[in-house]
Amino acid sequence: MAEPVTAPVTVITGASEGLGLALAREFARAGHGLLLVARGHAALSAAADAIASASGVRVDVLVADLSTREGCGSVVAALERHGLHGEYLVNNAALGLSGPFAEHEDDEVARLVDLNIRALSDLTARLLPGMIARNRGGVLNVASLAGFMPGPFQGAYYASKAYVLSLSEALAQEVAGTNVRVAAVAPGPLATRFHARMGSQHDYYLRFQGVMGVEPVARSAYAGFMRGRRVIVPGVVNWVSAQFLRVAPHTLLVPFAAWLLARREESGNV
Ligand SMILES: NC(=O)c1ccc[n+]([C@@H]2O[C@H](COP(=O)([O-])OP(=O)(O)OC[C@H]3O[C@@H](n4cnc5c(N)ncnc54)[C@H](OP(=O)(O)O)[C@@H]3O)[C@@H](O)[C@H]2O)c1
Numbered sequence: 001m002a003e004p005v006t007a008p009v010t011v012i013t014g015a016s017e018g019l020g021l022a023l024a025r026e027f028a029r030a031g032h033g034l035l036l037v038a039r040g041h042a043a044l045s046a047a048a049d050a051i052a053s054a055s056g057v058r059v060d061v062l063v064a065d066l067s068t069r070e071g072c073g074s075v076v077a078a079l080e081r082h083g084l085h086g087e088y089l090v091n092n093a094a095l096g097l098s099g100p101f102a103e104h105e106d107d108e109v110a111r112l113v114d115l116n117i118r119a120l121s122d123l124t125a126r127l128l129p130g131m132i133a134r135n136r137g138g139v140l141n142v143a144s145l146a147g148f149m150p151g152p153f154q155g156a157y158y159a160s161k162a163y164v165l166s167l168s169e170a171l172a173q174e175v176a177g178t179n180v181r182v183a184a185v186a187p188g189p190l191a192t193r194f195h196a197r198m199g200s201q202h203d204y205y206l207r208f209q210g211v212m213g214v215e216p217v218a219r220s221a222y223a224g225f226m227r228g229r230r231v232i233v234p235g236v237v238n239w240v241s242a243q244f245l246r247v248a249p250h251t252l253l254v255p256f257a258a259w260l261l262a263r264r265e266e267s268g269n270v
Pocket of ligand 1: 013014015016017018019020037038039040041043064065066067091092093094095115142143144145186187188189190191192193194195197
């Protein structure tokens with residue numbers, strides 16, 4: 001019996017605001033239909049309506065908590081329900097945690113690992129085989145400059161982004177020679193609500209690294225991904241930083257990172 005015909009779509013996680021929303025606009029501008037995923041229904045629907053009317057592409061939404069196994073499973077169920085297949089997957093949803101590791105509460109670290117590592121791996125494992133079978137599409141993972149170094153006082157977050165970078169480069173090599181691509185985009189600090197959510201909005205890393213808007217980062221990520229680049233670092237200063245971080249001795253780098261990442265009040269006091 002012939003396979004049912006499904007329409008290609010780009011699945012974007014964490015697409016209701018911030019970089020995920022900018023990436024959704026970028027993919028839509030290039031004509032890709034979208035399945036946008038986040039937990040909050042109102043912001044997600046508003047984003048979908050705005051993108052659909054600006055670009056004319058079909059935009060479906062899925063309300064799901066991807067830090068749960070059921071949430072990741074519901075992505076595949078939603079694709080089937082809507083008669084779609086995941087041509088591209090953008091693993092963007094992630095959360096940060098700031099402060100001493102030993103002081104994080106209850107299951108905070110577990111939730112970070114569940115979203116930043118497990119969900120990204122789970123969704124990739126679910127959708128990549130279909131891409132390889134169709135010899136088309138790919139996975140764009142949102143990593144961070146944080147992935148190039150250990151980050152005291154944001155240790156779990158930095159480590160999660162190192163995982164994203166490592167997995168992405170490994171999978172990019174595994175699919176080399178096919179038409180499927182896997183890449184990581186590694187932005188520096190962005191002007192989103194991400195930092196305030198974890199209470200790090202006064203920390204020195206935001207003063208000294210320079211904060212980029214999400215639109216140029218999304219443009220650079222999309223262009224680099226479609227050109228087949230494996231690691232995309234948007235912005236000249238960030239690109240130079242990434243080259244430095246790859247070779248800098250950790251005996252000097254990690255204490256400096258601790259100074260940049262220590263939790264501070266508005267006055268700058270730790
Ligand atoms: N902000 C930065 O400086 C920066 C720098 C480098 C890399 N990045 C990376 O860029 C990506 C986006 O960051 P951002 O700053 O745009 O984040 P953000 O503004 O905090 O937005 C996060 C998005 O993820 C969704 N989300 C959060 N938890 C979720 C869950 N459990 N299940 C499903 N969706 C969830 C949120 O919607 P709901 O709350 O409604 O679910 C929202 O749409 C992340 O991977 C981050 O690590 C950020």
